[in-house]
Amino acid sequence: MRHGTSLALLLMIGLFDMAILGILILYLTVGVEVTAMGQWKELHSDDPKYVALTFDDGPNREYTKVLLDGLKERNVKASFFLLGKCIPGNEELVKLMDRDGHLIGVHGMDHRDLAKEKPEYAVKQIAEAGEMIREVTGKEPDYMRPPYGSWNENLEEAVGKELLLVPVFWDVDSLDWKLQDSGKIVKKVLKDVENGEIILLHDEFAASVEAAFQIIDKLRAKGYTFVTVDELMVD
Numbered sequence: 001m002r003h004g005t006s007l008a009l010l011l012m013i014g015l016f017d018m019a020i021l022g023i024l025i026l027y028l029t030v031g032v033e034v035t036a037m038g039q040w041k042e043l044h045s046d047d048p049k050y051v052a053l054t055f056d057d058g059p060n061r062e063y064t065k066v067l068l069d070g071l072k073e074r075n076v077k078a079s080f081f082l083l084g085k086c087i088p089g090n091e092e093l094v095k096l097m098d099r100d101g102h103l104i105g106v107h108g109m110d111h112r113d114l115a116k117e118k119p120e121y122a123v124k125q126i127a128e129a130g131e132m133i134r135e136v137t138g139k140e141p142d143y144m145r146p147p148y149g150s151w152n153e154n155l156e157e158a159v160g161k162e163l164l165l166v167p168v169f170w171d172v173d174s175l176d177w178k179l180q181d182s183g184k185i186v187k188k189v190l191k192d193v194e195n196g197e198i199i200l201l202h203d204e205f206a207a208s209v210e211a212a213f214q215i216i217d218k219l220r221a222k223g224y225t226f227v228t229v230d231e232l233m234v235d
């Protein structure tokens with residue numbers, strides 16, 4: 001009888017151990033699968049990631065064409081904020097920009113800080129640059145980027161109401177004008193950028209153009225799609 005009890009007890013312990021082992025194996029298998037799934041998802045995520053490249057201060061006789069060729073080669077659409085004073089003599093570049101499907105917005109006539117000017121004067125400057133763009137492309141610009149990102153309520157009121165232009169700022173400042181080194185510019189942008197953000201660059205430096213190509217190739221490998229700013233600004 002005692003022997004029988006011990007046997008039953010041993011059997012129970014044995015079954016219990018097997019159950020524990022079974023749970024452990026199941027837990028480990030599922031765990032490994034969940035981790036593997038996580039890694040797989042990260043690499044093959046269907047969640048779309050978008051980013052917009054913006055180029056200010058052009059068109060530039062020396063570098064804008066190189067940039068446009070590289071963007072076309074990579075099938076990337078970007079956004080350009082032009083200075084009115086740079087347009088005369090570079091009309092073909094602006095036409096090409098438009099033909100290639102890039103967004104063209106106003107940066108100003110020259111590069112003065114419009115928040116320091118009277119709103120009426122700022123409106124006049126922006127309207128003049130917008131008109132120069134319209135004369136070349138046949139399209140009225142819808143967006144503007146204030147030089148230095150300098151903006152205030154008076155400008156918002158005047159520019160928004162009179163010109164119906166939407167100001168576009170940026171999330172990631174590449175500091176390309178200061179760094180002047182494509183490797184450093186790429187590193188800065190890749191470190192800061194997140195989904196849905198706008199990157200600021202200038203198509204007036206060789207390093208910026210080279211950096212833009214590397215940024216495109218590297219962010220694409222991470223699953224990013226390049227869009228124009230209007231596509232990011234739609235809520």
Ligand SMILES: [Zn+2]
Pocket residue numbers: 056057107111147148
């Ligand atoms: Zn600028």
